[in-house]
Amino acid sequence: MTDDRPHARLPAVISALTLILLAAPFIGLVLATHWRAFGFAEGDGGAIAVSLVYSLLALLLIIALGTPLAWWLARYPIHGKWLIDALLLLALLTPPLALGLLLASMYGPYGPAGGLLERAGLVLTNSAPAFVMAQFYSALPYYVIAARAAFESVPRELEQIALTLGHSPWRSFLRVSLPLARLGLAAAVALAWVRALGEFGAVLIVAYYPQGIPVKLWVNLQNTGLSAVYPLLWIFFLVAMPLPLILGLAARRRRLF
Amino acid sequence: MRVDYTIERPIALQATFDVEGFTVLLGASGEGKSLLLRAIAGLVPAHGEPFGGMAAQHRAVGYLPQGYALFPHLNAWQNVAFALRGAQRREQALQLLERVHMAEFAEHYPAMLSGGQQQRVALARALARRPQLLLLDEPTSALDPVTRDDVIAELIAEVHDFGIPTLAVSHDPHLAAVADRLVLMHDRKIIQMGTPETVYAHPVSGAAARLLGYRNVHRGQVIGTLEAPRVVWPDSGMSFPIGRQAIPGSDVDWTIAPEAIRVVDAQEASADDLPASVEVRHVNGCRTLLGLRCGQARLWIDVSGHASVPESLAVHLPPEAIRCWKRNP
Numbered sequence: 001m002t003d004d005r006p007h008a009r010l011p012a013v014i015s016a017l018t019l020i021l022l023a024a025p026f027i028g029l030v031l032a033t034h035w036r037a038f039g040f041a042e043g044d045g046g047a048i049a050v051s052l053v054y055s056l057l058a059l060l061l062i063i064a065l066g067t068p069l070a071w072w073l074a075r076y077p078i079h080g081k082w083l084i085d086a087l088l089l090l091a092l093l094t095p096p097l098a099l100g101l102l103l104a105s106m107y108g109p110y111g112p113a114g115g116l117l118e119r120a121g122l123v124l125t126n127s128a129p130a131f132v133m134a135q136f137y138s139a140l141p142y143y144v145i146a147a148r149a150a151f152e153s154v155p156r157e158l159e160q161i162a163l164t165l166g167h168s169p170w171r172s173f174l175r176v177s178l179p180l181a182r183l184g185l186a187a188a189v190a191l192a193w194v195r196a197l198g199e200f201g202a203v204l205i206v207a208y209y210p211q212g213i214p215v216k217l218w219v220n221l222q223n224t225g226l227s228a229v230y231p232l233l234w235i236f237f238l239v240a241m242p243l244p245l246i247l248g249l250a251a252r253r254r255r256l257f
Numbered sequence: 258m259r260v261d262y263t264i265e266r267p268i269a270l271q272a273t274f275d276v277e278g279f280t281v282l283l284g285a286s287g288e289g290k291s292l293l294l295r296a297i298a299g300l301v302p303a304h305g306e307p308f309g310g311m312a313a314q315h316r317a318v319g320y321l322p323q324g325y326a327l328f329p330h331l332n333a334w335q336n337v338a339f340a341l342r343g344a345q346r347r348e349q350a351l352q353l354l355e356r357v358h359m360a361e362f363a364e365h366y367p368a369m370l371s372g373g374q375q376q377r378v379a380l381a382r383a384l385a386r387r388p389q390l391l392l393l394d395e396p397t398s399a400l401d402p403v404t405r406d407d408v409i410a411e412l413i414a415e416v417h418d419f420g421i422p423t424l425a426v427s428h429d430p431h432l433a434a435v436a437d438r439l440v441l442m443h444d445r446k447i448i449q450m451g452t453p454e455t456v457y458a459h460p461v462s463g464a465a466a467r468l469l470g471y472r473n474v475h476r477g478q479v480i481g482t483l484e485a486p487r488v489v490w491p492d493s494g495m496s497f498p499i500g501r502q503a504i505p506g507s508d509v510d511w512t513i514a515p516e517a518i519r520v521v522d523a524q525e526a527s528a529d530d531l532p533a534s535v536e537v538r539h540v541n542g543c544r545t546l547l548g549l550r551c552g553q554a555r556l557w558i559d560v561s562g563h564a565s566v567p568e569s570l571a572v573h574l575p576p577e578a579i580r581c582w583k584r585n586p
Contacts, residue, residue: 165340
């Protein structure tokens with residue numbers, strides 16, 4: 001036992017150092033915030049509402065479309081799967097600003113899809129749908145990759161046993177695959193949420209309006225300066241944190257399903 | 258119940274046999290026994306009867322895979338109730354757990370149960386489905402060797418009690434010994450079936466004898482004349498006389514029971530006795546077996562009741578005690 005102690009101490013020291021590094025910017029935020037003059041810029045309230053409502057919409061879309069894809073990738077042998085992997089990787093790799101430009105060139109007023117959709121009444125530039133679309137694109141690959149890993153971790157045998165016990169594949173998915181993948185899926189949802197809510201580059205290009213928190217932070221910085229950034233940033237943390245935090249806790253306590 | 262299945266992929270396999278009471282399909286690893294069970298349960302593509310062409314969820318089978326596959330996120334009664342519907346499912350699940358003597362563990366999660374306990378919960382869960390056929394994949398493999406015989410006795414008593422035809426696949430001769438009916442599989446074909454008594458008494462081939470756990474099953478070639486045939490045992494580099502059942506020139510599998518072999522002192526041995534050395538001593542209750550090295554081969558002899566064995570020894574294989582089967586080319 002005594003021999004183990006020096007070895008056990010090293011990871012603890014490194015971990016503490018890493019945590020301090022991780023916390024440093026936030027310690028900086030605490031020190032830099034003018035607590036006596038804590039106030040919001042005009043439009044901050046609207047930005048918070050825009051971010052929360054549209055991120056939630058984007059998240060629902062991501063879950064609705066991404067979950068079947070993740071399941072399909074995890075469970076079925078597909079010829080040319082590497083192409084799908086490459087596509088997901090491409091979506092992950094694209095810098096957010098470039099993603100915004102690509103979205104604008106496809107869905108913008110002069111883009112091939114944008115023109116058609118506009119005629120159908122769906123404007124994907126500087127509109128609520130455009131905002132949701134930008135968040136959807138930037139967070140979807142993260143969700144799919146994490147959810148796929150979660151489904152892959154469920155032993156296939158258990159799903160098959162559910163079939164032999166008289167359950168349809170759909171009920172087997174609901175009662176076995178989902179509950180057993182819940183930790184990984186909760187992490188995937190949390191990841192998608194923080195990616196969507198924090199998205200700046202893509203949103204800036206295709207949906208400067210309506211302004212969500214990340215774009216508003218930039219606008220505040222341009223118009224007023226740092227003193228207008230920090231209060232909104234505090235609120236951002238306050239509203240963004242609860243969902244991933246609760247998801248993580250609930251999944252661990254088996255309360256989710 | 259007659260089982261008649263043909264599987265083409267991933268390996269080709271055809272099997273036809275009857276399942277009565279507790280039937281054990283005995284075969285070596287890699288024969289495709291588990292695949293056959295999964296085919297009957299509708300989990301791999303195959304055609305045959307019973308349940309041919311039905312989706313897995315519509316087949317009235319109770320399938321217990323190796324390791325039992327209990328749902329780790331559900332406790333024992335929830336596992337059993339998984340196949341049940343309606344308001345009474347908890348009561349019904351508890352009744353089934355009662356029948357397999359697991360009622361007191363109803364709230365336990367699978368990780369908290371022993372192998373035998375998990376098996377009983379899985380059995381109750383499979384029975385909740387009201388199966389017409391129970392399928393058990395290697396039911397002894399996950400059991401503690403010390404309690405295995407008791408757990409199997411319990412399992413068989415329960416299966417008889419429920420009165421559902423049961424097919425267990427295994428490579429374990431211990432399980433085969435307690436079957437109502439035994440089916441042997443070799444080279445992906447059914448080679449023999451019958452009651453354990455008849456199958457054990459008359460294995461149809463050396464492969465069957467090996468499956469049944471016979472010790473001392475070896476290859477050889479018959480030489481000599483019809484009146485005085487001998488077996489050449491290539492692994493030991495020696496030959497010895499056998500009974501007149503063998504035809505010279507044929508390749509055979511031969512066997513001899515460990516208790517039929519006589520130990521002699523090497524100095525008093527005849528030319529037909531085989532020199533040997535003791536490699537391992539195997540004491541099992543009042544039975545003592547010796548594993549002897551004969552050239553490159555091993556021969557098991559039963560020395561129970563012998564006070565001692567000579568320092569340098571040879572063995573005498575009585576020709577009338579040797580049984581042999583012609584090998585298929």
